[in-house]
Amino acid sequence: MVSSKNIINKCLFPVAGYGTRFLPATKAMPKEMLPIVNKPLVQYAVEEAMEAGLTDISFVTGRGKRAIEDHFDVSYELETQINGTSKEKYLAGIREIMECCNFTYTRQREMKGLGHAILSAAPIIGDNPFAVALADDLCMQASDSNGVLAQMTEIFQQFRCTILAVQEVPHDEVHKYGIVSGEVMKDRLIRVTDMVEKPSVEEAKSNLAIIGRYIMTPDIFDFIRETPPGKNGEVQITDAIKAQSEKGLVLAYKFKGSRFDCGSVEGFVEATNYCFENHYYSE
Ligand code: UTP
Numbered sequence: 001m002v003s004s005k006n007i008i009n010k011c012l013f014p015v016a017g018y019g020t021r022f023l024p025a026t027k028a029m030p031k032e033m034l035p036i037v038n039k040p041l042v043q044y045a046v047e048e049a050m051e052a053g054l055t056d057i058s059f060v061t062g063r064g065k066r067a068i069e070d071h072f073d074v075s076y077e078l079e080t081q082i083n084g085t086s087k088e089k090y091l092a093g094i095r096e097i098m099e100c101c102n103f104t105y106t107r108q109r110e111m112k113g114l115g116h117a118i119l120s121a122a123p124i125i126g127d128n129p130f131a132v133a134l135a136d137d138l139c140m141q142a143s144d145s146n147g148v149l150a151q152m153t154e155i156f157q158q159f160r161c162t163i164l165a166v167q168e169v170p171h172d173e174v175h176k177y178g179i180v181s182g183e184v185m186k187d188r189l190i191r192v193t194d195m196v197e198k199p200s201v202e203e204a205k206s207n208l209a210i211i212g213r214y215i216m217t218p219d220i221f222d223f224i225r226e227t228p229p230g231k232n233g234e235v236q237i238t239d240a241i242k243a244q245s246e247k248g249l250v251l252a253y254k255f256k257g258s259r260f261d262c263g264s265v266e267g268f269v270e271a272t273n274y275c276f277e278n279h280y281y282s283e
Helices: 041-051 066-071 076-082 086-100 114-120 148-159 171-176 220-225 237-247 265-277
Strands: 010-014 056-061 102-107 130-133 137-140 162-168 178-186 189-197 208-216 250-254 258-261
Touching (some): 010 114, 041 086, 041 137, 114 220, 130 148, 148 250, 171 208, 220 237
Parallel strands (some): 010 056, 056 102
Antiparallel strands (some): 137 258, 178 189, 189 250
C-alpha cells in the first residue's frame, strides 16, 4: 500500500447503471457482481483501490443493487459454517478488504448519466480530491508496476489536478469512448486541451480513450452542476471535465497494465480467460 503519504483516501464506485448488455443475467443481479472466475468484478476494483491506499470506499447505487452491500458485509451463517474448515481460505481476500476499508452508500434515484451519478456523491465526498473507478473496466497490473489507481495517486501527489486514465484504442472503436487530445507533457502524461464523448472517426482528434479510472479535484462538482445533459440526454462526465480543463490543468495518463471492457460480453470473456490462465482469482 502507498497509504502513509497518500493525500487521497476516497474512491467512488458508480454502480447504478442497468447493465442492459448483460440481460437477463443483470435483471435481478448487479452487473458489478458478475464473477470473473470466482470473484465479482467489483471486488477486483476495490482491491485495486485498497492497494492504492484508498480505503474510504463509497458506492453510488440504485434499485436492485443490495447484493453489493451484502458482499462487503459479514454473513454470519456462512462465517459460522466455514470457520475452522479448509474452505476459510476462500474468504481471506474479502475479509481483508472488510478489515481495511470503510464503506458508504448513496443512491442515484434516476439514471441520468455518469456525471449525475458522481454528483450524487458530493455530500459524502465533501471538499476532498477523490478517485473514481468503474468496476466494469477490469484493470490488471503489469509485472513491473502497481495497479492503475496506485499509479494515478502517485502522479496526483505531484500535480494535484484531475487525472484521467487513457489507452490507445483502434480508430474504428473511438465511437465507444470519451476521446481526449492535448499536448504531450512528458512520458505517458498529456495535458488535456480537448475531449469529446463518443465521437465518430472523423470527429475524433486522437485515439486516446478514457477508461474507467479517474482522480478528480472537488471543484468538479461545480462543473457537473453547470453541465447540461449531452449525448443520450445524460449528464456526461466528459463534458464537465472538458469545462474543467478549460479553466485549469487536467492530465491524461497512459497507464501501465492491461484493461478489459467487462461491460461488453467480448471483454468479459477475454478477462475471464486471462484471469483463469494467470490465476488472478480467489484460489
Ligand atoms: P455504462 O453505460 O457502461 O453502464 O456506464 P450501464 O448503463 O450499466 O451498462 P449498459 O450499457 O446498460 O450495458 C458506466 C458506469 O457508470 C455507471 C454504471 O453503473 C457503470 O459502472 N452509471 C452510469 C451510473 O452509476 N449511473 C448512470 O446514470 C449511468
